[in-house]
Amino acid sequence: MIIDPVNLLKEHDLKNTKQRVRVLEEIALDTVAISQPDLEKKLGKEIDRVTLYRILNTYEEKGILHRIMDMNGTANYAICSSSCSEAHHHDEHVHFNCTKCFKIYCLEVEVPRIKMPKGFTAKTVSSTAYGICEKCNAI
Amino acid sequence: MIIDPVNLLKEHDLKNTKQRVRVLEEIALDTVAISQPDLEKKLGKEIDRVTLYRILNTYEEKGILHRIMDMNGTANYAICSSSCSEAHHHDEHVHFNCTKCFKIYCLEVEVPRIKMPKGFTAKTVSSTAYGICEKCNAI
DNA sequence: ATAGCATATGCAATTAAATTGCATATGCTA
DNA sequence: TAGCATATGCAATTTAATTGCATATGCTAT
DSSP, X not given: OOOOHHXXXXXXXXXXXXXXXXXXXXXXXXXXXXXXXXXXXXXXXXXXXXXXXXXXXXXXXXXXXXXXXXXXXXXXXXXXXXXXOSTTOOOOEEEEEETTTOOEEEEEEEOOOOOOOTTOEEXXXXXXXXXXXXXXXXX | OOOOXXXXXXXXXXXXXXXXXXXXXXXXXXXXXXXXXXXXXXXXXXXXXXXXXXXXXXXXXXXXXXXXXXXXXXXXXXXXXXXXOSTTOOOXXXXXXXXXXOOEEEEEEEOOOOOOOTTOEEEEEEEEEEEEOHXXXXX
C-alpha cells in the first residue's frame, strides 16, 4: 500500500513527528496487519513503549488505522483499503487469520449481509476466516 | 440452556469438582456469553483466580465452552448451541456484541459462506455483529 | 467401604502487560 | 523565531497472566 505519512498526518491535524511517521511506514510496509508486540519488537529501539501505545490509539481514533483482535486477544493494526475514507470509514471486509503464521490479511471481499433477529440492530459486522494463508499453503 | 454439569464432566473424562460445576452453572445461567473478568467477580470468593483460568482452559480444549474475544481483547465464554458436539464442534454461528452493555449473544444464525481468494484455505469463519442488543434497544 | 494414585486446587512468587504522572523536547502558528 | 500547545520518554504504579509446589480431593480397583 502506498501512503504519504506526512500528508496523512496533516490531513488529520496531527503533528508530524518522526515516531508517528515511522509507525505508519512500518505498518504500510505490508498488506497484512501487524501485531502490537511485533511493532514493539521492530520499533522498540527507536520509540518508547508508551509512545507507541499512544500513537496507535490516536491513529485508531482518527480512523487512520483499524484494529483487529486476533484469537489470542492481541491487537493487530492495518491501514485498510483505499475505500476507507474519514467520512465513510467502513472496515467492512473479511479478515483472514492464518493459524500457522498468525498473520492477519485484509481480504478484498465484502462482508455478507446478515439478517438480525428482532430487536437487534447491527452497526457493523466483522468476519474473520481462520485457516492457512497462501504463503503457508505454498510451503 | 439446560445442562447437567456432572454428566457433562463425566462425558469428557474430567473429574467432578465443585469448582468445575460452579463454573458451568454460572455460564449456563444466561444465553449470553460471560466475560472472564465477570466470572472472576462472581466466583472470586469461591474459586481461586488461577483455578478459574485453568478450568476455562480445559473447558475450551475439551470443546465444552467456546471462547469469543470481544473488541477489547477480553475473553468471553459460552456453552454453545446444542448442535455443537465433540465430534462435530462448529461454533459457526454469528455473535452479536452489544456496544452499550458489551454483552455477547450467540445468534441462531448460520455464518454465511465466504469465497476465499486463491491460495487461502479457511477452516472456520467467525462473524460478529456490533450494535445495540434487544435489551438496550428496549430502554 | 477404603487404600492408593493421579490430578485439581489454592497460595506465593514471578513475569508480563498496560496505565498514569510529570518533566523535557519538539512541532506549529503568528 | 518566540511562544504555546502537545508529543515524547522515563519512572513508578497498577493490573493481568503464568509458574511451581504443597496440600486436598475425586476416582479406580480391591
